[in-house]
Amino acid sequence: MNENPIRSEKKTVNIFASIPYQDQFWKGNLKTYKELLEHIGFKVNVLFGPESAGVKEWQQIPRANFNILISPWYGQSIVEHLQELYGQPFFKFPHIPIGANETEKFLAGVLEFARQYDTGIDYEKAQAYIKHESRAYYEEIDNLATFLLEFRYGLPNHVHVIHDAGYVVGLSKFLLHETGIVPKEQFIVDNTPDEFQQSIRMDMNNTSDKKKIPLVF
Template sequence: MSISGTKDTDKDFGECEKLKKTNSIEQVRYGCALGAIHSAFAIPRVIPITHCGPGCAQKQVTSISFNNGFQGGGYGGGAVIPSTNINEKEVVFGGENRLRELIEATFKILKADLFVVMTGCIPDTVGDDVRAVVGEFQKKGLPIVYAETGGFKGNNFTGHELVTRAIIDQYVGDYDGPKEKGVVNVWSLLPYHNTFWKGDLTEIKRILEGVGLKVNILFGNKSDGVSEWKNIKKAQFNLVLSPWLGLQTAEHLKEKYGQPYLHIPVIPIGAKETSSFLRKVVDFAGIDKERAERFIEQERKEYYNYLEGFSDFYAEYFWGLPAKFAVIGDSAYNLAITKFLVNQLGVIPARQIITDNPPEKYRKLIVEEYRNIAEDVSTEVEFEEDSYIIHEKIRKTDFGNKPPIIFGTTWERDLAKELKGHIVEIGFPASYEVVISKSYVGYRGALTLLEKIYTTTVSASA
């Protein structure tokens, strides 16, 4: 059976374009490359230093880590971030001296294990030699690296790859020694941009350790910070757990250290997908399968024990629950949630729209994943960044006779009301969620996601 809510995709797109004849993007869903300051301070005791215009860093923080689950800035983010705040003087005469002064002051005032200098559009445009300035401090043995992240380089997904590569090449350094079997570096969700990244990475680390691996999770509360990054080069392999983010880093590590990598596009949600995911990793790592199976069976048993009670609710109230859904968000969560809803709950995918602008070379792979979303279910996916066009597409979608459920962002709240449907915020911006440690992935996260979905639908009908 092939299920698709996008038969008239090309026609719809043409109609939307006629309505909106502009090159602007309405209600943006990502930051600029400088937004990857979040990737820096997502590493414990790492502080970014921004060489940019006034307000550039502040705007990224306000949108990505505040109006997105109100996550806060932690040790090195938010109001802590030093900035040159360059203006007309630096545009005319260059800002290298201003940057040098800021770095010197930062080392005197702030304590960190590593500083990451990141540039905005102005210094990248006027040609400031940031490499030379930072190099002066590197030669003194100080822990500092730089990444050129002017906004025109791309969005914060692009910036993330630039930051990780800068730390690897300038701080982790070269290595041709032995690798440690059973050690894995995990490259997955984009810190802070993914609203639930902290809890998700915690769950991913937990289940990988459960099957017997030693995990360099690299970002978040469960990371050991720069000492963990220093050990990247000794890992047996890299795990890229996302449709595309992290692949460039893994390919670079393969070339630099000779490390193989395993790419699993679908972030696992629920017992079926998580168990399959763990078995693939165990096979690739060549570690003890019996130990892994004991852990998997224990987790599966606990998961389905919880679902016993839920199944009574699902059977009793099935007539009043949404039958079709739409997902609007970045490729990682879009694919993961679509697969979970189809395989675990049997809900019908009506429209899937990816908003993180994946590089063209990865899109074919992503499209194929949706065409094989389940054994007997196929659906199409669309790539769109403009909320005006996205919302027009959703309005034209056939959701049947029941209220739809939309997995999206704050931008979709009014749209859901207009369609008399339900909204579950799963990504940036999420200004109606306060997130501390919530996770939607793995065995435990799936239960939390089910609670969120059906609390939303039941409370809306009360």
């Protein structure tokens, strides 16, 4: 008897995202992805770190309805392999979702993808949760802006980011759209394979329709 039948749990997903230890924020990132997705109705296997059930969770990878890749390139070979092995489709979000704008896009993308696969998710409840969390987030941003203006602390006008591809694009979008700090030259230092560089450039170019952000690999 197969204890882990393939795609047997319609609301279960596997997440492939931050690389443990290479990304210094990996534990917090995986914890947050798990919490967000659970709040909109999914059961989530994060596979690594304190939020994982360990070996048992790895054994249950085949049960998931689909996989989620949060990455510009690292982890793609894994989800492609699982698609071939178990027929599990995957949803890809090409950078780390930082701030409300990108987090809303990420969650909306997951929900839209899930509609194709009979997950049984309560979409109205999920949308209500996203709106509630966004309101809370922007209240804090508003409080921070008031503090900065009140006490006249200065913010820089421009920023350079030196990091891996997921962070460079994610931080650039956050800083431009949610703080008004303009990204100048951005530097990706994770030895991105050549076949992924063009898609990352396109993702960065979609950050602004008014300014091209220079990107160096």
